[in-house]
Amino acid sequence: MEKLANNATKLLEALSYQLIVTLEYCHSLVEGQTLWLEVYGDVTVGGKVQVEVKNFADDLTDGHINFWNTLKNWVTPKFKQEKYSELVLLTTQKYGATAQLNHWNQQSVEERLSLLENVLADSEARLAASGKKPSKSVQAQQFVMAEERREALLDVVEKLKIVSAEPDLETRASEAKSRYGKGLDPSKRGDYFEALLGYLIEPGMVKKGWTVSYEDIDIKIATLFARYGRNSRKFPSIDSASFQDQVDVSAYIDRLFVKKLHEIEYGQKVPAAILEHIVAVHTINQEFRRFTVDKIDVDGYKADQLKRHVSLRAGAIRLCRRMPQEYWCEESQGFFDARCGESVDCFPAFDNTSVDFRNGIWHMLADDEDEEGKEKLHWRLW
Structure with a gap:
């Protein structure tokens, strides 16, 4: 110019x-x-x-x-x-x-x-x-x-x-x-x-x-x-909007965490879920490098999040089964919204943790296939 x-x-x-x-x-x-x-x-x-x-x-x-x-x-x-x-x-x-x-x-x-x-x-x-x-x-x-x-x-x-x-x-x-x-x-x-x-x-x-x-x-x-500062206790500040251009729904259409949202007929939440997934991956792969964060810390946080989710989902499933089957998707959507609205469990060694990161961890867990005898993260209440 x-x-x-x-x-x-x-x-x-x-x-x-x-x-x-x-x-x-x-x-x-x-x-x-x-x-x-x-x-x-x-x-x-x-x-x-x-x-x-x-x-x-x-x-x-x-x-x-x-x-x-x-x-x-x-x-x-x-x-x-x-x-x-x-x-x-x-x-x-x-x-x-x-x-x-x-x-x-x-x-x-x-x-x-x-x-x-x-x-x-x-x-x-x-x-x-x-x-x-x-x-x-x-x-x-x-x-x-x-x-x-x-x-x-x-x-x-x-x-x-x-x-x-x-x-x-x-x-x-x-x-x-x-x-x-x-x-x-x-x-x-x-x-x-x-x-x-x-x-x-x-x-x-x-x-x-x-x-x-x-x-x-x-x-x-x-x-x-x-x-x-080095080893700051303040959780990395991420501008989620800066990753917005990476949210390509068509590129994620075959990802398991996206399919699990479509499974409960909640496709409108897919773009936000993709963004949260991107933020979590970026935080782990890039931001955590400047802190004393080991892989065992990330794995431990993910394990705790999965354990809590499985417990809460089990209780929600029992309530959902009392209703006619045509309401199960709607109840599952409500379960998703309620979970996303919960207070965030702090990541070890930090004073706070962002909602985007916590939700992104859930989507990472939802992206894993079920193992024999061990169910991964699902949103459906059936």
Whole structure:
């Protein structure tokens, strides 16, 4: 596909990059601290640091608009630079070959101010020689260096730190997944990382002023670790809808668990049964790999489920036989519905177990042929 002339790819990349930087600062919060996103600037940690994030490919030169616009934002009257001990320009840009900004972090306040004055002087000299109107960069330089803003500028210049040549979006995301994914199952680090980023842009977060406290992020991390951590006690969370496209009734028409539903004239339940069967198989074959779940655990759970089912079905059969035979299918359908509505027995080592998985186990059991002297799972009450 051709990109539209006004496509927003670059904007989305910039926002994604800023969110990852925000996530990094969330992890650096200490008890009692609060972080703001896009309220006072790109990323703000109350009483500590204000960060402007730039995701650009071109070189950072002495007159670059990114640098001067950042200074402009920080010397405006509405910005209270006195509230912060550090002001950071974080950019993916590398310094240009002749950029004096390359020495900024090692310079004194006087040297930094002199550098800024020289940049403006050079810009205005070129402007006078060309006779052109000042560019946005030069306008920002003139605004910043105006005498009436000198006191604010001196405070900003003293606190400003430039962090340049930062990793690109893909690299930063990969490093963040690795850095903050310690203790997680490796296959779930991506899910964990995406969940944290999603948390930062939840509508509820925006409504409360896009602020994250130490306590907020502490609770969120604990919740996600309970889900994605190695040997977590939280049962694997499966999005059943993601398997919906695999539900092909025609492909399952000869499966025994499907035939057993048709046997009680309950074909309308077949698509849901197929989906539950798929979820159970996926959970056992894929999700359980990141836990200390052995085959003996799965076999034990299935055996317990079959034993309980056989007992309940035996009682239901005795009641059903008291009715005329024309009602037996309807009674069997009721038995199926009642069983599916029962509370779920927890799988060993987990605090909870999903209904889809439990029902899927039943369909797996129903897919087994009867053995001599041992009946498998049936829904019919005859």
